[in-house]
Amino acid sequence: MMRTILKFAAMAWCVVALPAHASDASSGTITQPQATQNGAVIFMHAGTRTAPPSCGAGYATRWVVDASTVQGQAQLSVLLTAYALRKSISIHGTGTCSIWGDTETVGILLVNE
Incomplete structure (x- = not known):
């Protein structure tokens, strides 16, 4: 009985812990940063990107951060510093469009040297 409970708990943890399909974008420059009134900052990225989540598939080069947090x-x-210095960045997305309904939310930004 205990073994069954542990197996169920492990499977439930795996389902909860797995994020939606998050995409990555390799080294590329930032263009067209836009700030919205709700704190969302949307920008375009010129790097090669893996498949975006279905919610962001229509705008494959667009990303968003929530500047209200x-x-x-x-x-x-980090984003604006890289933009001002014309540095390229790499991005790891969250796999969600939680800030802007059709644009993947940024998880991690990496400024490339």
């Missing part, structure tokens, strides 16, 4: 403000700082 502390975490989003940190991402925005």
Whole structure:
């Protein structure tokens, strides 16, 4: 009985822990940053991208950060610094379009040297 409970708990944890399909974008430059009134900052990225989640498939080169949160403000700082210095960045997405309904949310930004 205990073994069955442990197996069920492990399977449930795996289902909960697995994120939606997150995409990645390799080294590329940022263009067209736009700030919206709700704190969303949308931008285009010129890097090669793996398949975006279905919610963001219509805008495959577009990403978004939420500048209304502390975490989003940190991402925005990195983003705008890279934009101002014309540095390329790489992106790992969250697999969701939680900030802007048709654009994948940024999980991690990496400034390339």
